[in-house]
Amino acid sequence: MTNIKDYPAIVISNKHIDDNIFLIELLLPGFDGKAEPGQFIMIKIDETYDPFLRRPYSIFECKKEKVKILIKTVGKGSKMIAEKKRKEEMDILGPLGNGFPVDKNNYPILVAGGMGIAPLWFLGRRLTKLRNKFSIIFGEKTTTPLAEEIKKTFGAKVFFVTDDGSRGIKLTASAALPLILDKSPYRKFSIYACGPKGMLKDVINFGSGRNIPVYVSLEEKMACGIGVCLGCSVKRRGTDGFLTVCRDGPVFKGEEVMI
Amino acid sequence: MTNIKDYPAIVISNKHIDDNIFLIELLLPGFDGKAEPGQFIMIKIDETYDPFLRRPYSIFECKKEKVKILIKTVGKGSKMIAEKKRKEEMDILGPLGNGFPVDKNNYPILVAGGMGIAPLWFLGRRLTKLRNKFSIIFGEKTTTPLAEEIKKTFGAKVFFVTDDGSRGIKLTASAALPLILDKSPYRKFSIYACGPKGMLKDVINFGSGRNIPVYVSLEEKMACGIGVCLGCSVKRRGTDGFLTVCRDGPVFKGEEVMI
């Protein structure tokens, strides 16, 4: 956590992927590009106090001085971010939290539900760079242009599922897991998951049933993003205590947390 | 006051006149263009609640569906307005308040201190259109590109004064009044003034000394702009009561108000 800084970032580009999904590339002057897949940033949208808090976003891609985020507009803050044009400014605090650990000897399976793709995209790119083999399960309610982008970048590695069968198999992402595993030539797996809570629960259960390590990336409302407000707590499994998503996470081992 | 409406306006252009002065042209769909010099509009900057209140601006020019404002950046709200680019939106409530009455038989002298030119520019253009003769005294601390714009439009009608002598005579606007009047071929005058409080006081005193009707346009902090909050009060001369700048004004007869 020692390279965390608050960067006065500049929008390089803002690509409209779908109705409510935008891919924004940012220039962070002086950023050394060192970040792990699963880490996130906190965005201060502008100088006014409405919205008051920063907004957390996973790092989608990142190389020296450049960071991309994939954002879905769901409320006031995300809409304001999505409206930012080339050359406009936003303050970016990061990189924050802990990323996905890569278990050397295990075959990685990435399970993304909808926007859950954001941190896993970065992981996929990292694994590709490390020449690691891996698979992605990408699930959506109904297919969107986002799936097209994923196909373009990750090709045959991706197994598409949709609730309505509009792309790939009509199945949930977690239900697709046994299909993939059982057909796989590999024996040892690690599962990396990000998506809706229901999906994460299913994936954790699946992993613990088969003794496969599961890493989940969680979301909670955040104020500070660095661990000082204790606002983003998630229940620690087996105790009555809490962990902070921003500092102890956002990536947790499946057995660590109650979700 | 019956044509007041809240228009979803669009920025047509935003011209940077000087360091902190901007001339913004707005499209008000459906506006019939009927407004009097001296009337103003209230701008809702955006949908967030910071800033909370609308900001009042004099109408600088106006014709069917189009309104211009001249704005000086002095704080948060004016800066946000000055940053608006072509095609961006702002809600415009107006036209509001009472304009300058034109006394048919009197020769009009317009006295503007700095940004006080905004409503008087509109009056000057109206008088020109009506083929009325008139003079303008334009005073500034030190000359700015604004003076150049005024010269371009009103030419020889303008008498320039500055505190430091950088343009025209080194004099205050109110002190220039006797010079103009005494040289004038006309006998009956009306004075129209807008500018800093000190200047307005001097002009009112001058007028009452010579029995010349003076009309001043006042500024006060405003919340509603329409007369319902009683926030923009100014002391009514000769009573212990108040008048509202937004509805009883912003143009008052000099003898009506205590400033």
Add this chain to the structure above:
Amino acid sequence: MNIDLTTKIGELRFKNPVLTASGTFGYGLIMEEFSDVSLLGGIITKSITLKPKVGNPAPRIVETACGMLNSIGLENRGIDNFLEDILPGIRRFKTNIIASIAGKDEDEYGLLAERLDRQVSAIEVNISCPNVKEGGMSFGQDISSTKRVIKKVRMKTALPVIVKLTPNVTSIEDIAKVSEDNGADAVSLVNTYKGLSIDISSRKPELGSFTGGLSGPAIKPLALYSIWKVAKNIDIPVIGCGGIMNFNDAIEFFMAGASLIEIGSATFREPNAALKILKGIKHFLKTKKIKAIKEIVGTVNEN
């Protein structure tokens, strides 16, 4: 689907629960130029005093983060002017006219109520103005003075009596209870929160009368909390007010326990705020297939 927006305070019927807050809507006459005030559930007048009141020195308003401080100081032309010059002009509005009254002592409140009896639809007793030296908020901060004022007003009029409470107290629910116990037909809350703003270059307060009252979205979570507390503690209707800017805010107030709402500073940003909010409420109920506004009052889930 026909949605029932009606509600009652005592025997007084409201066609819908959206009122405009005292001091933010004049007497409806100016607003009539922009909007059809007869569509509202009711309008509450600027507070009326016995004698004309000139109000406080300028500046009277200053913006703050997501809100504003005001220190108007109850400027108004007094009860005679209201009855003779204003009321005849607004009687034609097809909505409830609620007269807000403010006195220096309980006798003045009583006199005002007496003069207004049978003249308007209801009376809102302002014991919560933070911007006057005599009376005002200090009545509403004290159980026994609240009691005295309400008793006096109650004696002098058969009209529905609404008591407007100040949130600048330790337990607003106690003041509400005393109001109920002494004959109030409803309580309205909140009036503004005492606040201050200083111009650091002149070292002077930004308001001519030093302090002011905070209103606007900034206070919404505080107002909502007070409404919830009060509604649990009394059986008469609660009128919710404080930072309501849109229909979402309005629904929150109903769910917290308000039977009616007052729209205040929102009108300054949007002259048509109250009517827009009314429309939004209808739309929400329709979408959620809720047949009557009463069905959502006080329904916030407490577990």
Add this chain to the structure above:
Amino acid sequence: MNIDLTTKIGELRFKNPVLTASGTFGYGLIMEEFSDVSLLGGIITKSITLKPKVGNPAPRIVETACGMLNSIGLENRGIDNFLEDILPGIRRFKTNIIASIAGKDEDEYGLLAERLDRQVSAIEVNISCPNVKEGGMSFGQDISSTKRVIKKVRMKTALPVIVKLTPNVTSIEDIAKVSEDNGADAVSLVNTYKGLSIDISSRKPELGSFTGGLSGPAIKPLALYSIWKVAKNIDIPVIGCGGIMNFNDAIEFFMAGASLIEIGSATFREPNAALKILKGIKHFLKTKKIKAIKEIVGTVNEN
């Protein structure tokens, strides 16, 4: 020009008047990764309880207009953990460490004070937390319980005692006075304002523990007013807190009567907020040719 930023509470010297508010800065250890905490006038720890406390269920924060509600519920690992595991690691900071304490009853406050005696620079007695069922704000809303808690703490420690007040009262100046009279060396204010926010689609409160406390710029005018009221009423130093976002806000607080200030939620928007504000204060004093921070305390012009 050399500017004197020092100030004192009792015998305790502060090199500058900028502190960080309890619960918004952890124990300084995480913040150290971003900024030089030793430059601060002092840091106030997250409130410490006798036994570890797990805090309230999620969600614990929700944004509101120009502010936020929180209901952390005093999550902390208790006094033993603080003394054994945390304090040794932060003693090296070259600034005052102020331990905030919260008890369920006056005895717990006493025990906490006893354990902390001689261990830290000062104690802030939190009798104003709105987010716990037992104790918390209810102490600070009542004159006699305030008195009891302070007396107990005073008996158990020779450290400077700061009493942190709740604004959810009718007269905060009275609670401040009682604090002074019973041995407090300073008062700090304000803690958060009780608030509520409702999710209208689920009809549930947005916070896991129903209500929360409002902080941020939204409350600034209210906090400033309270500081002004309190500072006029007592002679011990007042520590001002509530919505301070920038140096301008800070100067307003000093002018209203605060001798020191606490930076709270601002840190969430800007991890370096406190140091930026300190810099801004210095710059302001320099520009205005004011030699010492003390010269502006309580200088708001009241006529």
